[in-house]
Amino acid sequence: MYSFSEISRELNKYIDTLDLSGDPQSLYEPIKYSLEGGGKRLRPMLTILACNIFSENPYSALPAAAAIEVFHNFTLLHDDIMDNAAVRRGKPSVFNKWGQNSAILSGDAMVICAYKLLYQTPTEYLASVLSCFNYMALAVCEGQQYDMEFESRDDVTIEEYIAMIDKKTAALVVGATMIGAITGGAEKHNCQKLLTFATEFGLAFQIQDDLLDAYGTEEQLGKRIGGDIVENKKTFLTITALQKADKAKKKEILDLLADKQMANEEKISRMIAIYDELDIKTLTENEINTRFDKALAALDSIDVAAERLEPMKDVARSLLNRKR
Numbered sequence: 001m002y003s004f005s006e007i008s009r010e011l012n013k014y015i016d017t018l019d020l021s022g023d024p025q026s027l028y029e030p031i032k033y034s035l036e037g038g039g040k041r042l043r044p045m046l047t048i049l050a051c052n053i054f055s056e057n058p059y060s061a062l063p064a065a066a067a068i069e070v071f072h073n074f075t076l077l078h079d080d081i082m083d084n085a086a087v088r089r090g091k092p093s094v095f096n097k098w099g100q101n102s103a104i105l106s107g108d109a110m111v112i113c114a115y116k117l118l119y120q121t122p123t124e125y126l127a128s129v130l131s132c133f134n135y136m137a138l139a140v141c142e143g144q145q146y147d148m149e150f151e152s153r154d155d156v157t158i159e160e161y162i163a164m165i166d167k168k169t170a171a172l173v174v175g176a177t178m179i180g181a182i183t184g185g186a187e188k189h190n191c192q193k194l195l196t197f198a199t200e201f202g203l204a205f206q207i208q209d210d211l212l213d214a215y216g217t218e219e220q221l222g223k224r225i226g227g228d229i230v231e232n233k234k235t236f237l238t239i240t241a242l243q244k245a246d247k248a249k250k251k252e253i254l255d256l257l258a259d260k261q262m263a264n265e266e267k268i269s270r271m272i273a274i275y276d277e278l279d280i281k282t283l284t285e286n287e288i289n290t291r292f293d294k295a296l297a298a299l300d301s302i303d304v305a306a307e308r309l310e311p312m313k314d315v316a317r318s319l320l321n322r323k324r
Contacts, residue, residue: 008045201316
């Protein structure tokens with residue numbers, strides 16, 4: 001078993017030295033740029049950490065972990081086009097820097113690069129890993145479509161929202177984690193418990209991202225604060241506010257979201273003032289805590305020595321700003 005710091009060092013070294021170059025350079029340069037963009041590299045880390053729980057050779061999952069990171073960055077390239085986002089991780093997005101067509105094509109190439117990396121998985125696990133990856137990739141697309149459709153709806157329920165982020169965000173966390181467990185040789189009953197952990201953690205992580213969009217900093221979020229409000233995104237905060245508001249307040253929220261003329265800063269500040277009035281921040285934090293507690297309980301139930309779970313717990317706590 002390896003420590004988090006050892007795994008982090010090897011993972012970053014592997015991803016940073018990937019050879020994704022080629023001609024024409026205008027196709028590959030945006031790919032290199034996106035992978036150098038920083039970020040937590042949460043998903044590939046989960047792959048190695050999951051493998052680390054069950055195997056003495058977690059680095060056998062490095063190619064699959066890198067595939068997860070390449071695929072995740074592909075989704076960001078295309079997300080930025082759909083959201084018209086100029087900034088990603090504190091620097092110009094690929095869409096902003098190279099234009100829409102390059103972002104689309106380089107993103108497409110990244111999917112192919114991800115599959116090339118997956119095919120380096122040990123033969124005995126390759127079929128299961130590919131099946132898991134395909135399920136994950138399609139779920140992400142389904143979730144993104146729901147997310148776009150929700151922008152034009154005023155009646156989205158919390159249940160629908162959770163189902164959407166279960167696909168758009170949690171599916172990638174789940175896929176990354178399960179691919180690591182498969183590569184580590186985990187038994188079926190332990191895979192099921194790890195699946196519960198990854199699902200609840202992925203949901204908590206996305207809801208925290210919603211919270212940070214309103215109450216975080218640009219450094220924490222990696223993009224402008226209030227972007228979800230400006231783009232009329234149906235987040236956990238917005239949907240909860242609509243459900244909790246009386247008739248007059250609900251109309252105020254809907255009018256605010258529909259206003260295309262109001263300056264962005266005013267729109268953001270007025271929406272956050274409504275959140276404060278309805279105590280939405282506390283309700284959101286309670287939901288995050290509940291999901292996180294379920295995730296840790298599932299992780300603790302895995303049939304391995306307790307110390308093998310600590311690196312995964314440390315990462316989960318740090319990403320959700322928890323202590324013990």
